[in-house]
Amino acid sequence: MKHIVTLNTRDMKGCGECQTSCQSACKTSCVANQPCENKDAE
């Protein structure tokens, strides 16, 4: 691959243990910044 650099990203490959968006900071205009908390995630 000479002309394109590709960043490592999660392959879009439901446990619900992650934090609810609205509980973290903004309370008004919040999903992208919620880290996954599934220990078995791919």
Place this chain on the structure above:
Amino acid sequence: MIHQYKLNGYNIVLDINSGSIHVPDPLAYEAIRLIDESAGQKSDEEIGRELLHIFSGQGVTQEEIQETLDDIRELRAQGKLFSEETFADKAFDLKKRNTVIKALCLLVAHTCNLNCNYCFAAQGNFLGQHGLMSFETGKRALDFLVENSGMRRNLEVDFFGGEPLMNFQVCKDLVAYARSIEQEKKKNFRFTLTTNGIGVTDEVIEWANKECHNVVLSLDGRKEVNDRFRRDYTGRGSYDRIVPNFKKFVEKRGGKGYYMRGTFTHFNTDFTNDIFHMADDLGFAELSMEPVVADPDSPSALKEEDLPVIFEQYEILAKDMLRREREGKPITFYHYMLDLEHGPCIYKRISGCGSGTEYLAVTASGDLYPCHQFVNDPEYKMGDIWKGVTNTELRDSFKLCNVYSRPECADCWAKLYCAGGCAANAYHAAGDIHGTYRMGCDIFKKRIECALMIKVAQAMEGN
């Protein structure tokens, strides 16, 4: 579907459905644009001829063009570029699934010791009666959460208001109760406190630093900006009282989570100066600055003509954060915190914040609402903590509150980052929880472009 843009000297291509992020050289950037615009109607030979024309006189060879087209073909074969949309069926399954409740916003105080006139909660009383939540009501709310949380282990409770510290003893007692049942119920309670800082004492700091997973500290930035809106009932600004409290709070936080949470309005669209004030003059590193949610006719409401300034501010912030990182003094901005490798799964990206389904607000008297922004709107009362969710039709409506239920989102490149946006914002702007708040969309997209640029810069600079 792809989205491509240039920012801070980087060419960035986002493949929407796979979530892949690419940094092409100028030749590949143009090739991707031509392929996207032709929608498959042009052959490689035609694309190649157009590229030769675009780059004529710049020394681009036929061989380089062929290499570029080969790279694009390889990424397409890997499902990382021009990938197909395969998730829509999962969105419609959301209504069928048996959702559990995993988070509550506890409005422990429908009253406040400040009188901020941009407050969406009508100075804390939510357009209703002033009042404090009793321990018995709060205890029942926690039991209701446990009973309705299914197999979920992590449960979240935010002490909110009004000003929750006006009911501090109940907050303490509720945490003690939750800790007493955690082991037996196999649950992990994570508490958050959102406070205006007036009632922060040494006792509050010690308690919050022991018990609260995160604290959200309301400060709008510079003294004159903060004190324009964040005043008490005598009209006195709060800055001089809350800043020393917050500095002590954060100093003793010991690395646990906190956010300085500001609101910017039409009067301070130069809000990066408020962020930098909090970082440089006050020493806070975890920062969040949110656009005001206000009636469009309010003088503080953001206007269409503010958007170019706001967009420029987000770019200034992103570039400055990279500078600070290089200098070894990084700051965090909530909306730029993307985790590309361990971020949310596709289910989370489709279903959003979970308001009205996984996340509910509980009033001081025990009534249930989809979230704190719907409280005391009789159309949106969902039930109470004794009888549970009785308005199941409303809950089903919120289950379908996702990116695929909004026609405006169908062709939006940011849909898997915002999940369709905030239902309350949509309701207040468009009169429908399944609508959209266009100015909010525009601001959100700009933030994501800046956040992705930071990730690209970090990757390219080898951080």
